[in-house]
Amino acid sequence: xxxxxxxGIPSDYPMRIKRxxxxxxxxxxxxxxxxxxxxxxxxxWENGQSRPSPLAWQQIVRAEKWGIEALGSGYAxxxxxxxxxxxxxxxxxxxxxxxxxxxxxxxxxxAEGRRLTYDEAAATMTELSGWLLxxxxxxxxxxxxxxxxxxxxxxxxxxxxxxxxxxxxxxxITIPKVERPVMDxxxxxxxxxxxxxxxxxxxxxxxxxxxxxxxxxDAVLQxxxxxxxxxxxxxxxxxxxxxxxxxxxxxxxIALCKRAGKTLPWGxxxxxxxxxxxxxxxERTPDSGPWxxxxxxxxxxxxxxxxxxxxxxxxxxxxxxxxxxxxxEAELRPNEIQDLADQIGVIRKAAAGLDLKFHxxxxxxxxxxxxxxxxxxxxxxxLQKISSGLKLR
Numbered sequence: 275x276x277x278x279x280x281x282g283i284p285s286d287y288p289m290r291i292k293r294x295x296x297x298x299x300x301x302x303x304x305x306x307x308x309x310x311x312x313x314x315x316x317x318x319w320e321n322g323q324s325r326p327s328p329l330a331w332q333q334i335v336r337a338e339k340w341g342i343e344a345l346g347s348g349y350a351x352x353x354x355x356x357x358x359x360x361x362x363x364x365x366x367x368x369x370x371x372x373x374x375x376x377x378x379x380x381x382x383x384x385a386e387g388r389r390l391t392y393d394e395a396a397a398t399m400t401e402l403s404g405w406l407l408x409x410x411x412x413x414x415x416x417x418x419x420x421x422x423x424x425x426x427x428x429x430x431x432x433x434x435x436x437x438x439x440x441x442x443x444x445x446x447i448t449i450p451k452v453e454r455p456v457m458d459x460x461x462x463x464x465x466x467x468x469x470x471x472x473x474x475x476x477x478x479x480x481x482x483x484x485x486x487x488x489x490x491x492d493a494v495l496q497x498x499x500x501x502x503x504x505x506x507x508x509x510x511x512x513x514x515x516x517x518x519x520x521x522x523x524x525x526x527x528i529a530l531c532k533r534a535g536k537t538l539p540w541g542x543x544x545x546x547x548x549x550x551x552x553x554x555x556x557e558r559t560p561d562s563g564p565w566x567x568x569x570x571x572x573x574x575x576x577x578x579x580x581x582x583x584x585x586x587x588x589x590x591x592x593x594x595x596x597x598x599x600x601x602x603e604a605e606l607r608p609n610e611i612q613d614l615a616d617q618i619g620v621i622r623k624a625a626a627g628l629d630l631k632f633h634x635x636x637x638x639x640x641x642x643x644x645x646x647x648x649x650x651x652x653x654x655x656x657l658q659k660i661s662s663g664l665k666l667r
Contacts, residue, residue: 283331288322291334295320298342308345309333398432398451404464409497412449413438423461424491430457458489471496473537480539499542502530504549508556509579520559523547523567523575540569547577554580638666 284290295305295316306316311330318324326334336344407426409416414436415429428434432451437444452460461484464470468481474493477485481498507526509516515529527543544566550556551565556577558565563574606614622630638653639645650666657664 283325283328287325287331287334288320290338291316291326292320294334294338298337300342305345308342310346398453399430400456402430402452402456402460404460404462404467404469407460407464407495408469420494420496422491423489423493423495426461426495427454427457427491461489461495468498471498471539476537478537478539481541482539499538502538502542502546504546504553504555507546507550520576520578522573523565523577524569524572526577527569527572540572547575551577556580634664636664636666 295302298305300308302316302320303313306313309316309330315324315326315330319326325331333345406412407415409419412429415421415426430449430452432448434449435446436449437446439445461470461472465472465479465484466482471478471480472484472488472493472495473479474488474490477488479485479488505511507515507530512526512529512533514532515521515526523543526547527538527540530543530546531538547556548566551558557580559576559578562576563571565575567575636657638650645666654665657666
């Protein structure tokens with residue numbers, strides 16, 4: 275009988291034990307039962323937390339050669355300790371399917387729930403989940419907020435090595451290779467399911483199918499775009515999108531893209547417009563095209579602010595508050611305004627989480643003739659330093 279010392283057990287024993295278990299179609303509990311050890315022991319072995327005993331390792335080595343029948347202390351076959359590549363290859367011409375879901379570090383996140391095929395040179399992933407590509411999941415993949423598809427291909431080329439913390443020290447791990455068709459399928463799934471946002475030239479794809487020809491090495495991946503609040507497309511917030519009284523969905527989209535400095539996904543813009551329509555911030559004109567629509571129909575969707583929203587307030591008066599909005603009004607002397615300014619910080623803290631607004635009204639003069647123009651000009655010059663919209667008229 276051949277014995278192996280614990281010192282002679284190779285450092286890759288966790289991978290070999292797990293691969294063997296997967297090849298044999300066993301759970302950790304069933305493998306433990308066949309080997310005559312505890313479930314906790316098998317779990318610790320596969321996680322690299324403890325080494326198997328020499329007798330247990332003999333069973334693993336025998337089973338690698340002879341199969342499930344070699345497990346157990348009563349096996350009468352010829353044991354053989356093998357340290358060559360053949361030990362890992364399994365049956366000739368049949369690379370094993372491996373699940374490393376319990377492994378720490380990079381192997382866990384790369385292969386969780388996925389299939390890996392191994393040859394004698396390197397691991398090749400035959401399937402990749404799109405969620406693995408999300409920023410913050412894989413180490414050293416997202417060095418910047420944006421990465422190109424070419425950089426993603428390089429990361430999964432089979433030659434990229436990262437360092438991960440394992441058992442208190444850094445261990446270099448080679449990222450398994452992923453062929454480009456598999457990589458493209460994962461990217462497509464991540465983009466369509468809203469996990470990633472892809473831009474390429476003027477194309478901007480998010481939460482929809484990627485058209486043919488878009489997946490080039492220059493295509494850029496990034497985190498999903500932030501939702502656009504419905505109020506941000508109204509004339510007061512997006513004046514460049516509004517002419518007289520109407521605009522179109524296309525013009526709103528173009529204005530938002532210019533502000534963002536990149537082409538935004540039509541779906542994101544469409545959600546903002548749809549939210550504004552549902553909230554009655556905007557409405558379609560009688561001549562408008564159908565809504566909702568795809569980007570090609572955006573130029574026919576004509577929008578305006580509903581009449582009840584554009585009715586001007588009475589001269590010199592702020593707009594009427596919305597229901598359930600409390601209002602405090604008073605005529606303040608200059609020293610009282612200074613006192614209010616001293617309390618702004620305390621008031622804001624007390625109103626945390628609520629919409630707090632201040633409407634300021636300044637009156638100059640009391641009877642004809644009007645105030646001198648040079649006086650008005652000087653005051654306006656000082657008011658402009660406070661707010662561009664603050665001006666005596």
